[in-house]
Amino acid sequence: DAGITQxxxxxxTETGTPVTLRCHQTENHRYMYWxxxxxxxxxxxxxxxxxxxxxxxxxxxxxxxxSRSKTEDFLLTLESATSSQTSVYFCxxxxxVPHNEQFFGPGTRLTVL
Amino acid sequence: GQQLNQSPQSMFIxxxxxxxxxxxxxSIFNTWLWYKxxxxxxxxxxxxxxxxGELTSNGRLTAQFGITRKDSxxxxxxxxxxxVGIYFCAGQLRNAGNMLTFGGxxxxxxxx
Numbered sequence: 001d002a003g004i005t006q007x008x009x010x011x012x013t014e015t016g017t018p019v020t021l022r023c024h025q026t027e028n029h030r031y032m033y034w035x036x037x038x039x040x041x042x043x044x045x046x047x048x049x050x051x052x053x054x055x056x057x058x059x060x061x062x063x064x065x066x067s068r069s070k071t072e073d074f075l076l077t078l079e080s081a082t083s084s085q086t087s088v089y090f091c092x093x094x095x096x097v098p099h100n101e102q103f104f105g106p107g108t109r110l111t112v113l
Numbered sequence: 114g115q116q117l118n119q120s121p122q123s124m125f126i127x128x129x130x131x132x133x134x135x136x137x138x139x140s141i142f143n144t145w146l147w148y149k150x151x152x153x154x155x156x157x158x159x160x161x162x163x164x165x166g167e168l169t170s171n172g173r174l175t176a177q178f179g180i181t182r183k184d185s186x187x188x189x190x191x192x193x194x195x196x197v198g199i200y201f202c203a204g205q206l207r208n209a210g211n212m213l214t215f216g217g218x219x220x221x222x223x224x225x
Binding site for chain 2: 031058092094104107
């Protein structure tokens with residue numbers, strides 16, 4: 001358990017509005033990840049971070065941006081939310097090598113109307 | 114897209130029965146992980162495997178890293194109602210660096 005919290009836990013918003021989801025961890029893990037989970041698609045990686053200010057794209061990064069200004073916080077931003085971004089979003093963290101285990105937060109359920 | 118084939122997609126079993134699920138891939142993996150997800154929560158790590166042929170247990174759970182490095186299985190013995198949930202396999206491809214690939218999940222339902 002990496003002491004991961006996500007906020008908000010639930011959000012309903014309208015198409016075209018900006019949305020920011022926050023992931024906070026207390027274990028000083030170097031790597032942080034954002035996934036979305038949808039029926040029939042499992043967990044898909046959006047973006048990840050390998051250090052402060054160091055981020056990279058994942059499988060489904062279009063329409064999303066991220067920022068990491070501190071080790072403990074990783075923000076996911078939808079600049080202009082669309083209905084296709086309705087999903088459950090999970091943050092995960094991983095300590096430095098050699099271990100590859102990722103630890104997940106409780107998730108944020110986002111509904112875009 | 115997903116490169117892991119996880120089966121079965123769902124199972125409905127009687128309490129007390131043993132359960133087996135597996136993941137296969139056409140690619141070689143360096144690490145295999147098994148997670149369980151309860152409704153409304155994030156996946157929780159159950160078992161991590163790092164070497165081909167490795168067999169690891171966690172209580173009633175046993176998982177193995179296939180010799181070919183392209184598959185893994187998870188067994189649950191003497192299932193109980195709280196085993197209900199979705200089980201995911203995940204693996205790190207040999208050249209994937211920091212990223213994991215996830216299977217589609219196995220939904221387990223247990224009848225008391």
